[in-house]
Amino acid sequence: xxxxxxxxxxxxxxxxxxxxxxxxxxxxxxxxxxxxxxxxxxxxxxxxxxxxxxxxxxxxxxxxxxxxxxxxxxxxxxxxxxxxxxxxxxxxxxxxxxxxxxxxxxxxxxxxxxxxxxxxxxxxxxxxxxxxxxxxxxxxxxxxxxxxxxxxxxxxxxxxxxxxxxxxxxxxxxxxxxxxxxxxxxxxxxxxxxxxxxxxx
Numbered sequence: 001x002x003x004x005x006x007x008x009x010x011x012x013x014x015x016x017x018x019x020x021x022x023x024x025x026x027x028x029x030x031x032x033x034x035x036x037x038x039x040x041x042x043x044x045x046x047x048x049x050x051x052x053x054x055x056x057x058x059x060x061x062x063x064x065x066x067x068x069x070x071x072x073x074x075x076x077x078x079x080x081x082x083x084x085x086x087x088x089x090x091x092x093x094x095x096x097x098x099x100x101x102x103x104x105x106x107x108x109x110x111x112x113x114x115x116x117x118x119x120x121x122x123x124x125x126x127x128x129x130x131x132x133x134x135x136x137x138x139x140x141x142x143x144x145x146x147x148x149x150x151x152x153x154x155x156x157x158x159x160x161x162x163x164x165x166x167x168x169x170x171x172x173x174x175x176x177x178x179x180x181x182x183x184x185x186x187x188x189x190x191x192x193x194x195x196x197x198x199x200x201x
Contacts, residue, residue: 013093014130016164017171021178022123029100029118032181033072036096039177043170045076045094054096068103080163089156090163091131092170098124124178128171130164132156 041052057073074096081087103120 012132014164016128016130016167018127019175020123020125023182024121025182035181036177039174040076045078047076066104070100070103072098080166087163089133091133092167093129093131095127096124126175128167130160130167132160
């Protein structure tokens, strides 16, 4: 697990995990989209309005060469903790940027059938953050502001570390879901998926 040096008395937002995956691949982009969306919804992540509309940007461009480019941004939030006992003082935040370049339609033969796929250069950038929301209550008066740093160090350090470590684990699980779909080497063994790997079966 990566080590992070944190000044607990100053940071209200802590970066937990980050990764980038880039590869050229023939895949079914809609299947990847559905796979990631299904996982996030099943894990209880929501958009800023409490829904599951994570997409904040979808941009598509047709190039003169007959290919396409896409930019897709997702933003998702979750209060950690057991169901019905969420820790509202903390919030997990996923920042996911996906893009494709030189995307073109291809047909491949698989099990005696033709499948319409995409040849694409696919890149996904992922960052996760732990947001400490309890600090807002301390910023209402000058007196409470002076207590904030001591309160963080005394009362919330262990809980902050715990939910940060849980967020790292959840972020790596998401990373492995992407690798599973793209048939890359995974960091941890994953359970069998109900979605086809690479959209090929």
